[in-house]
Amino acid sequence: MTIALVLLSGLITIALIIYILSGKKGKPFKRIASIYSLLFFSLFSILFVHHTDWQRVSDRVKAFRTDHNNKPITQPVEAVVAHAEAQPAPIKSSVLLDAPVINQFPGLPRGCEVTSLAMLLQDAGVNIDKMTLAKAVRKDQTPYKEADGKIYFGNPNIGFVGDMYSFNNKGYGVYHGPIADLADQFLPGQIIDFTGSDFEEVKKHLSKDTPVWIITNVHYKELSPSLFETWHTSEGLIDITFKEHSVLITGYDDKYIYFNDPQTGTKNKKAPKEDFIKAWEQMGRQAITYYQ
Numbered sequence: 001m002t003i004a005l006v007l008l009s010g011l012i013t014i015a016l017i018i019y020i021l022s023g024k025k026g027k028p029f030k031r032i033a034s035i036y037s038l039l040f041f042s043l044f045s046i047l048f049v050h051h052t053d054w055q056r057v058s059d060r061v062k063a064f065r066t067d068h069n070n071k072p073i074t075q076p077v078e079a080v081v082a083h084a085e086a087q088p089a090p091i092k093s094s095v096l097l098d099a100p101v102i103n104q105f106p107g108l109p110r111g112c113e114v115t116s117l118a119m120l121l122q123d124a125g126v127n128i129d130k131m132t133l134a135k136a137v138r139k140d141q142t143p144y145k146e147a148d149g150k151i152y153f154g155n156p157n158i159g160f161v162g163d164m165y166s167f168n169n170k171g172y173g174v175y176h177g178p179i180a181d182l183a184d185q186f187l188p189g190q191i192i193d194f195t196g197s198d199f200e201e202v203k204k205h206l207s208k209d210t211p212v213w214i215i216t217n218v219h220y221k222e223l224s225p226s227l228f229e230t231w232h233t234s235e236g237l238i239d240i241t242f243k244e245h246s247v248l249i250t251g252y253d254d255k256y257i258y259f260n261d262p263q264t265g266t267k268n269k270k271a272p273k274e275d276f277i278k279a280w281e282q283m284g285r286q287a288i289t290y291y292q
Helices: 002-021 027-051 054-069 077-086 112-123 130-136 176-186 199-207 273-282
Strands: 145-147 150-152 191-193 212-217 229-233 236-240 244-252 256-261 266-272 287-290
Touching: 112 130, 112 176, 112 212, 112 244, 112 287, 130 176, 176 191, 176 287, 199 212, 199 244, 199 273, 199 287, 212 273, 244 266, 256 273, 266 273
Parallel strands: 150 229
Antiparallel strands: 145 150, 191 287, 212 244, 212 287, 229 236, 244 256, 256 266
């Protein structure tokens, strides 16, 4: 009943005010309308103030303020995680990680790529060895052939080319694609193949304490074009060098890049920074790591 009176008095007040503002003739009636509008407005105000639960209103206002002052509490977990992942990781001035080191000898004279991958996976906590990876990595079985002054062989972007186990037979190596696919079998959804990025991206991952698998050459500096030859493969022409090599980058500072070298079994070996980066870029900026 009280609510009905509040609404009725409010509606009558509004109707009278509209009539007064309409500009229609009838001054005596407008004076009466003005008086009644004031009376009904007063009645509406008294009823509204008297019957409103002000304690409840106060509690609602406080709750609203608390909600908006503590947004992280009300945000979904997914939004918080996405926000954290979107924040760029700071690049440290220097890094030197303690990653596992594995020698590709004996057993894999041409197995630097899978041996470096074994180091990366072991760093991630995977119990794996180089020989298991050598067996599992995808292969390009195209036989070596020379004809009309051209070389026909496999493509390292498809799989390992030639004999990984002996220098007595023709062989070469394998590039990032098959290696990333192999790594994903042991760390599903955690492998990052950021081939093609600049070296700052390598430093970002190292700054997060994760080593980086890469392709370079055995001299760790840019090679002369004379050290490359062109092969005809099932996927088209490709330029390769038998100086190709793979290592696991473990750190850097203002002068050097540090890496675990499977060819010598040396931990945190170092090479001049500018030379090392140029060698890596010449081999296609191939790089793989994992999410922590």
